Amino acid sequence: MEISELTAAERRVWEAFPLGGTVDFREGPDDAPGPDADWGPARTVRAEVLRALLLGGAAEEGHTPVLRVTGARVSGPLDLQYAEVATPIHLKACLFDDIPELYRAQLRQLSLTRCRLPGMHAIALRVDGSLRMPECRVLGPVRLGGARIAGGVTLYGAHLGEPGAALDEPVLALNHITVEDDIRADQGFTAHGVVRLEGAAIAGRVDFDDAVLSNPGGTVLQARNLTVGSELHAARLAARGRVDLRGARIPAGIGLEQASLMNPGGIALRASSLVAGALWLHRTPRIQGTVTLRGAQVDFLYVASDTWPDEVRLDGFTYTRIGPREPVERRLEVLERDTDGYVPFAYEQLTAAYRNMGDDAAARTVQLAKQRRQRATLPWYARAWGHLQDVTVGYGFRPTRAAVWLLSLLLAGAVTYAVRPPTALKRGEAPDFNPVFYTLDLLLPIVSFGQEQAYASRGVYQWLAYALIVLGWTLATTIAAGVTRTISRQ
Incomplete structure (x- = not known):
């Protein structure tokens, strides 16, 4: 592409690129791409110009070329499918007319901060550094299935999807993604639809602190067979739908302090066959919806009796220690809420936990409650x-x-x-x-x-x-x- 074919705005970007400089089109620090943004030619850059720079832009001796653009409108689709881009990409407060196409692209660094996009297609993307999309507003699905990120994934403050919009796919697809660091989807991260982490492998931790996941009547977090190197932390999470953690492996545990789990009439938390160091629900309000923990294994279970919902499924659920300290009778009330009826294993497990903590009196109380519960299932002469x-x-x-x-x-x-x-x-x-x-x-x-x-x-x-x-x-x-x-x- 010849420089003579460029607009004035594009020429600024073209000249700053080999020097690694930043081109800022904003009229002020608070100038962000809102839903009614109507940016004209003075701040519009064609996607094909950006593509030409990234794939063959000139270099300046003594400088590292970097694409740094702030407050621009990117017109047309940014097509980098199968491309190998050695130049870092830093776009801030930009407005995309079309969905970026990054299928099987290999990038050095991708940072989209406070940008507005109709969606993102980046299946099997490779990033040598980090993938950053903090405070982005994305109206459609973000497809990152099978991606490999050598650094971390940053999504704090991002807003994905629209309330009430019916999507036939996840609003954020991170299934089978490999991340060598952390995933941060905190500080008000909002997703209207399914966030899929199925089969993902995260070397660090997954952070959903203060996030809002909304998909009433459906699944908000689908993380079956998720593997996390550290912990999944979701303090003050607001989940309006089903959280699915079946088969997940999280050695440091799951933190749901003060989280709000709501899926009335359905399953609020499904963690069958989960293996985790801890399941921590400190000061968490009463869960609305069924909790299923069949076959799950945790070392430390910290859930107050008031947090458990009216319906639970606990057959095969094992744990070593329990908290907080409260009368054993309150924990027995939880076992009586099991929708499978009388589950002998649940009583044996609670007994074992009390014995591990040295509380033999509580262990005997649980065993007595088990015999009384079993008695109701026997013939009249055995009941007598x-x-x-x-x-x-x-x-x-x-x-x-x-x-x-x-x-x-x-x-x-x-x-x-x-x-x-x-x-x-x-x-x-x-x-x-x-x-x-x-x-x-x-x-x-x-x-x-x-x-x-x-x-x-x-x-x-x-x-x-x-x-x-x-x-x-x-x-x-x-x-x-x-x-x-x-x-x-x-």
């Missing part, structure tokens, strides 16, 4: 036996109840037979009567003190003896069943 074990010894997890029952029966029998002693079967041969040991002979089915064989009650006191014998056997059987169950757990 269960009620008896519960009342007497708390299924073996409340051993002091057995002592209370034994002492109560012993006291009742000893007082009764002290007032009305039984008759000796063989006068002169019977040992001296002792109401306490006589009652113990009736209550304890195995131990014998010689009182029961030497004395016999009459009338109503005989029926009392029968009752003490039956209660003794029942108490002994329930104690044995409870002790066996407790030992087997340990």
Whole structure:
């Protein structure tokens, strides 16, 4: 392209390029490409001119050519498909008439700051440095699937899509992308539609702090099989739709402090088969929608009972430690919300977590709650036996109840037979009567003190003896069943 064919605005860019200089077309520092921007020829640069510079622009000895343009209107499609561009690209506050075409392009650096674009096609893009799009306004989809970024991806403050616009594809497609540093989509990053990170590999961390993801009734974050080298942090995230983290691998954990997860009538958080160092929902308001954690594995689970929604799915969900500290009964209420009904594994897992933390009393309470929940699923005769074990010894997890029952029966029998002693079967041969040991002979089915064989009650006191014998056997059987169950757990 000859310089004589250029407009005055394009000539400024052409002359600044080999020197690495910046051409600023703005009329003031706050001059940004809004929806009604009508920039004329004085600040319009044809995309083909930029393409010619990037692919064959002249170099100036002693200088590094860089494309630096601020506040320009880029007319026509910037077509760099399959191109190898060794020059860094820095465009700021620019208005694009058409979607940049970067399919399989190989760039050194791409920075689009506060630009306005109708979309971006950059599937399989290669960037030797970082990809930056902070505070950009993009109306259509940003396609970056399969891209390889040697640095980080910066999207803080960007606004993608339009409220209520129905897209048949993700508004931000980062599926199978490889990033050697962090992804920053924080500081008010907003996406109206699906953000897809499926199969992505991020060496650093993914940051959604203060982001807004909105796709009511649909998916807002699709990150199945995502691999993150550090953590996924989303403090104060506002998610209006489903967050899907199935199969993700996040060793440092997921931080959702004060996040708002809302998908009423649907799944708000789906993290089946997730493997993470922690799942942290500190001061997070009550989740609206179902939480599914089937088969997930985390080391530290920090979720207050008030945060859990009305419906959960926790079968196969494992964790080592839990927080914050709160009564065990509140955590048991969460297990009762499982839509799968009675899930034995959920109770066993909560028991194991309390034992890992050294809280054996809470662990026994969970096991007792498990037996009571299971009892409701049994036939009537098994439920009756269960009620008896519960009342007497708390299924073996409340051993002091057995002592209370034994002492109560012993006291009742000893007082009764002290007032009305039984008759000796063989006068002169019977040992001296002792109401306490006589009652113990009736209550304890195995131990014998010689009182029961030497004395016999009459009338109503005989029926009392029968009752003490039956209660003794029942108490002994329930104690044995409870002790066996407790030992087997340990």
